[in-house]
Amino acid sequence: MSAIRDRRPVAAAGLVPARLVTTLLALALLAASVLTAATIGPADIAPADVWRTIARHLGMPVETGLSPIRDSIVWESRLPRIVTAAIVGAGLALCGAVVQAVTRNPLADPFLLGLSSGAAFGAVSMVMLGSALLLTPGAFAGALAALALTLAFAQAIGGLTPSKAILSGIAVSTLAAALTSLVIFWTATGDSYREILSWLMGSLAGAGWREAGIALAALAVVAPPVIAAARALDAFAFGDVAAATLGVDVARSRWLLLGGTALLTGVLVSVSGAIGFVGLVVPHAARLACGSRHRVMLPLAALGGAIFMIWTDTAARSLFAPRELPVGIVTAMIGAPAFLAILWRFRRAT
Amino acid sequence: MNAHGARRLPALLGAAVALAALAGAAPAAADGPPFTLDNCGFAIAVAGPPERVVAIKSTALEMLLALGLEDRIVGRAFEDGPVPEEWREAAARIPVLSDRLPAPEVVLEAEPDFVYGGWESNFVADGAGERAALARLGIVTYVAPAACKTAPYRPVHLTFDDVFAGIAELGRIFAVEDRAAALVAGQRAMLATLPEPAERRTALWYSSGTRQPYVGAGAGAPQMMMDVLGLDNIFADIDDTWASVSWEAVAAADPDVIILVDAAWNPAEQKRALLAADPLLSRLGAVANRRYLTIPFAAAEPGIRSVPAALDLAAQLATLAFDP
Numbered sequence: 234m235s236a237i238r239d240r241r242p243v244a245a246a247g248l249v250p251a252r253l254v255t256t257l258l259a260l261a262l263l264a265a266s267v268l269t270a271a272t273i274g275p276a277d278i279a280p281a282d283v284w285r286t287i288a289r290h291l292g293m294p295v296e297t298g299l300s301p302i303r304d305s306i307v308w309e310s311r312l313p314r315i316v317t318a319a320i321v322g323a324g325l326a327l328c329g330a331v332v333q334a335v336t337r338n339p340l341a342d343p344f345l346l347g348l349s350s351g352a353a354f355g356a357v358s359m360v361m362l363g364s365a366l367l368l369t370p371g372a373f374a375g376a377l378a379a380l381a382l383t384l385a386f387a388q389a390i391g392g393l394t395p396s397k398a399i400l401s402g403i404a405v406s407t408l409a410a411a412l413t414s415l416v417i418f419w420t421a422t423g424d425s426y427r428e429i430l431s432w433l434m435g436s437l438a439g440a441g442w443r444e445a446g447i448a449l450a451a452l453a454v455v456a457p458p459v460i461a462a463a464r465a466l467d468a469f470a471f472g473d474v475a476a477a478t479l480g481v482d483v484a485r486s487r488w489l490l491l492g493g494t495a496l497l498t499g500v501l502v503s504v505s506g507a508i509g510f511v512g513l514v515v516p517h518a519a520r521l522a523c524g525s526r527h528r529v530m531l532p533l534a535a536l537g538g539a540i541f542m543i544w545t546d547t548a549a550r551s552l553f554a555p556r557e558l559p560v561g562i563v564t565a566m567i568g569a570p571a572f573l574a575i576l577w578r579f580r581r582a583t
Numbered sequence: 584m585n586a587h588g589a590r591r592l593p594a595l596l597g598a599a600v601a602l603a604a605l606a607g608a609a610p611a612a613a614d615g616p617p618f619t620l621d622n623c624g625f626a627i628a629v630a631g632p633p634e635r636v637v638a639i640k641s642t643a644l645e646m647l648l649a650l651g652l653e654d655r656i657v658g659r660a661f662e663d664g665p666v667p668e669e670w671r672e673a674a675a676r677i678p679v680l681s682d683r684l685p686a687p688e689v690v691l692e693a694e695p696d697f698v699y700g701g702w703e704s705n706f707v708a709d710g711a712g713e714r715a716a717l718a719r720l721g722i723v724t725y726v727a728p729a730a731c732k733t734a735p736y737r738p739v740h741l742t743f744d745d746v747f748a749g750i751a752e753l754g755r756i757f758a759v760e761d762r763a764a765a766l767v768a769g770q771r772a773m774l775a776t777l778p779e780p781a782e783r784r785t786a787l788w789y790s791s792g793t794r795q796p797y798v799g800a801g802a803g804a805p806q807m808m809m810d811v812l813g814l815d816n817i818f819a820d821i822d823d824t825w826a827s828v829s830w831e832a833v834a835a836a837d838p839d840v841i842i843l844v845d846a847a848w849n850p851a852e853q854k855r856a857l858l859a860a861d862p863l864l865s866r867l868g869a870v871a872n873r874r875y876l877t878i879p880f881a882a883a884e885p886g887i888r889s890v891p892a893a894l895d896l897a898a899q900l901a902t903l904a905f906d907p
Binding site for chain 1: 793794795818821826827828829830831832834835837861862863866867
């Protein structure tokens with residue numbers, strides 16, 4: 234404990250300016266991404282008109298001359314979707330960073346611990362039961378149940394070591410995926426399976442302000458305490474025993490952090506479906522950019538995740554316009570090679 | 584080997600057609616089985632008129648019923664909706680094998696000699712069985728040519744003539760050419776009663792989907808129907824039968840009319856409610872003025888119900904008011 238306390242001012246003194254510059258740069262890039270992505274879409278609307286429309290809705294005294302439908306395309310369709318993408322990306326990146334630290338496994342992400350599949354199962358069950366209102370609680374319950382099952386499983390087979398947690402996660406994830414398939418197989422009629430399938434692959438299509446609000450609420454609840462726990466997350470890197478000697482209540486921190494991850498993952502999956510690889514790839518990129526200290530890395534990972542998600546989703550909705558791809562395909566195209574690169578980099582550790 | 588066979592078949596068929604033409608009013612026996620057919624790229628050998636048929640999906644079942652073949656159907660499965668009144672009694676005597684896509688064993692249990700699937704994708708190992716596997720058991724599998732999904736078998740731009748050719752082909756297979764010819768003549772006469780479209784309107788064919796609409800594209804049954812209704816499909820440029828698109832593309836086109844596909848699992852009423860509640864879509868002219876046409880799911884796929892459905896849509900269209 235005292236070791237870290239003593240080192241912190243020194244390290245911080247050297248880092249603050251660089252960290253500030255990086256964060257400001259990422260923020261500027263995020264704003265530019267939102268404004269640029271909002272000009273891209275199948276409807277032909279001039280960029281200046283898009284920006285004027287956004288300004289008008291934000292209360293600025295600007296006139297656009299756009300038809301009500303085109304105005305609505307910008308404000309009710311493109312922008313809420315972009316904002317939702319940014320929040321989902323930020324949240325998934327945070328979740329990935331947390332599970333990687335807590336399980337001390339560079340390959341961990343919410344998907345690997347079974348959280349995403351559990352959330353998807355919960356959400357799909359609610360859709361099939363016809364209760365759209367319970368979609369988000371259902372997804373959260375699914376994520377929590379999957380997490381509890383993963384951890385209980387790992388405990389039962391001899392303790393919560395990283396490898397056992399991951400192996401249990403794979404088992405739980407497989408089970409949840411099978412149950413999801415069962416529910417779909419059992420209840421889908423005619424061509425309604427199409428809806429569920431694109432939903433399971435992850436998609437931000439149709440996200441409106443309501444979805445953006447739900448995702449933002451979850452991020453606002455979970456992100457601050459997670460970022461405040463940066464020191465504990467740093468300590469996990471040294472192992473449970475060392476972390477305990479550094480003053481971290483290992484068991485309690487682990488449960489709280491993983492619980493928060495389950496909550497956030499559940500809500501995000503209910504909004505966007507199970508989008509893979511964001512939680513895996515973005516934290517690694519953030520570590521490459523600014524090192525692995527979580528106080529610096531977590532905000533940067535969140536910003537990076539937001540930018541990453543905005544652009545992958547923009548690609549998903551515009552590459553083959555007027556058709557759309559589920560965004561999970563795009564993130565997987567980028568994520569799978571990155572996954573291999575991470576495997577290679579940590580080949581001795583894994 | 585398959586490709587070779589596939590290339591040779593059209594020539595053979597052409598020769599057969601030419602022979603039939605030479606013979607004038609060709610006697611049914613000369614034209615009927617045995618013969619081979621290239622069906623969506625799969626070679627089938629029809630040894631004789633099928634006697635025990637399993638019909639999968641409404642288009643297949645209703646086509647056979649329209650040809651008066653109910654006595655040869657030993658099972659029906661995976662129907663999209665209720666059978667139209669005129670065939671309901673005949674259909675009631677046919678056992679339902681499965682509400683969903685039947686498993687191979689369910690199909691085989693009915694001991695069919697012919698399985699007629701509404702979609703090519705019905706013939707998969709975890710569906711009704713693969714076509715080659717069924718062929719090894721001496722069972723002929725058949726898909727309506729209008730439903731072939733891959734080039735060059737998929738109609739480039741489906742027309743009613745393609746649908747009628749499909750009826751004639753079934754007439755040959757079942758050696759009921761006369762009935763098929765009468766049926767086609769009746770359908771042609773019905774189609775001829777379609778009024779000349781007064782004015783061209785733009786239209787969206789909304790089949791399913793909520794977050795992302797699944798719509799009629801430029802090459803299939805939706806386009807064929809819109810063509811005769813004087814409607815310009817806003818997604819005519821997509822070279823496919825149906826496609827997933829984005830709501831933004833729909834909004835940008837702001838169609839005059841929206842055609843809603845009505846299915847038990849995805850009713851037209853639900854689609855109307857979704858469109859009216861959405862902040863963007865509720866601004867569309869068709870939504871604000873409730874300019875909707877509805878078509879039952881089973882009639883939305885190419886088949887025996889295409890012509891009556893086109894007439895029905897035309898009648899609905901005539902009642903809509905368009906602002907000057």
